[in-house]
Amino acid sequence: MEDTKKKMLTGFRPTGRLHLGHLHGNIENMIAYQNEYENFFFLVDWHALSTEYLNPKSIKSNLIECLIDLLSLGVDPERTHLYRQSDIPEVSELTLYFSMITPLPWLERCPTYKEQVKELKSRDISTLGFLSYPVLMAADILIVNAEIIPVGEDQLPHLEITREIARRFNYLYGEYFVEPQAMLSHATKVPGIDGRKMSKSYNNAIFLGDDYQTIKGKIRMMVTDPQRIHPTDPGHPDICNVFSFYKIYREAVDIEEIEKRCKEGKIGCTNCKDEIASIIYQSLEGFRTRRKELERNMDYIYQILEKGKNSVREIASRTISDVRKKMGID
Numbered sequence: 001m002e003d004t005k006k007k008m009l010t011g012f013r014p015t016g017r018l019h020l021g022h023l024h025g026n027i028e029n030m031i032a033y034q035n036e037y038e039n040f041f042f043l044v045d046w047h048a049l050s051t052e053y054l055n056p057k058s059i060k061s062n063l064i065e066c067l068i069d070l071l072s073l074g075v076d077p078e079r080t081h082l083y084r085q086s087d088i089p090e091v092s093e094l095t096l097y098f099s100m101i102t103p104l105p106w107l108e109r110c111p112t113y114k115e116q117v118k119e120l121k122s123r124d125i126s127t128l129g130f131l132s133y134p135v136l137m138a139a140d141i142l143i144v145n146a147e148i149i150p151v152g153e154d155q156l157p158h159l160e161i162t163r164e165i166a167r168r169f170n171y172l173y174g175e176y177f178v179e180p181q182a183m184l185s186h187a188t189k190v191p192g193i194d195g196r197k198m199s200k201s202y203n204n205a206i207f208l209g210d211d212y213q214t215i216k217g218k219i220r221m222m223v224t225d226p227q228r229i230h231p232t233d234p235g236h237p238d239i240c241n242v243f244s245f246y247k248i249y250r251e252a253v254d255i256e257e258i259e260k261r262c263k264e265g266k267i268g269c270t271n272c273k274d275e276i277a278s279i280i281y282q283s284l285e286g287f288r289t290r291r292k293e294l295e296r297n298m299d300y301i302y303q304i305l306e307k308g309k310n311s312v313r314e315i316a317s318r319t320i321s322d323v324r325k326k327m328g329i330d
């Protein structure tokens with residue numbers, strides 16, 4: 001890979017099989033930019049450990065499923081460094097150095113931290129590891145000096161901490177790290193079948209591997225336009241969750257026509273739902289075929305991880321050696 005290209009990097013929590021929210025969020029962006037940037041795409045099993053430490057064995061199997069999904073979607077290991085966070089021990093060393101220079105209040109006042117401590121009552125996350133989640137994320141990014149980070153809005157506070165850590169390191173030991181920029185995904189937010197953001201933990205997701213009956217069943221459960229009682233009543237696509245799927249799949253569908261038919265009461269919600277269910281299912285045809293092939297070739301999957309590890313460790317070990325020199329502990 002050429003050195004002149006800017007580096008784009010994103011980490012992904014290995015939560016098992018992927019859903020449409022993942023696809024239309026960061027993944028489509030990453031795939032679209034595979035040629036433009038030098039791409040780093042990795043699965044953050046150490047971050048997963050910060051909440052799953054009581055059941056760590058599930059992380060690896062989830063990670064492999066996730067990796068197969070990514071490859072089936074078209075993440076190209078020839079153009080992307082595709083790897084596992086825990087395969088890069090240099091990241092943990094950098095985390096250690098960063099932890100020495102990161103003031104506790106930066107972490108304690110981080111909004112995601114405060115929120116999770118309040119929300120995640122089912123797990124004890126009053127741990128050092130969980131508090132330092134953003135420090136580990138800073139190390140993920142700065143270990144390769146990545147400049148462009150495609151993330152969702154929820155990750156902006158973490159990215160800000162990364163920038164602060166880079167600045168502080170540069171101030172203390174001399175210029176070295178670049179301050180990475182967020183690239184907010186322009187994908188429409190994908191609603192789950194209950195209208196909230198699509199997420200595995202909300203139990204409202206349509207998975208890429210779902211069969212047609214499952215997708216149809218899930219879409220049928222969605223609330224459309226509450227004012228529309230009879231199929232012949234005029235509908236309001238602008239407030240309809242199902243219509244937001246039409247917007248996402250606008251390339252596969254005549255969206256103006258559907259909008260018109262809805263507003264004129266010429267298509268009932270059930271028909272409209274079944275139509276989009278089949279569009280979603282068909283759009284994943286290539287994904288399903290590739291996944292079946294890959295599942296039969298697990299050796300190849302492990303080879304990809306090995307390749308990613310080697311190429312990234314080459315960069316990471318250079319960073320660590322520079323960092324030690326900068327700090328004067330070489």
Ligand code: TRP
Nearest residue numbers: 009010011012013044047137140
């Ligand atoms: N915190 C991110 C999330 O929960 C995952 C992540 C870890 C990440 N390291 C990263 C994202 C580095 C971008 C860059 O989604």
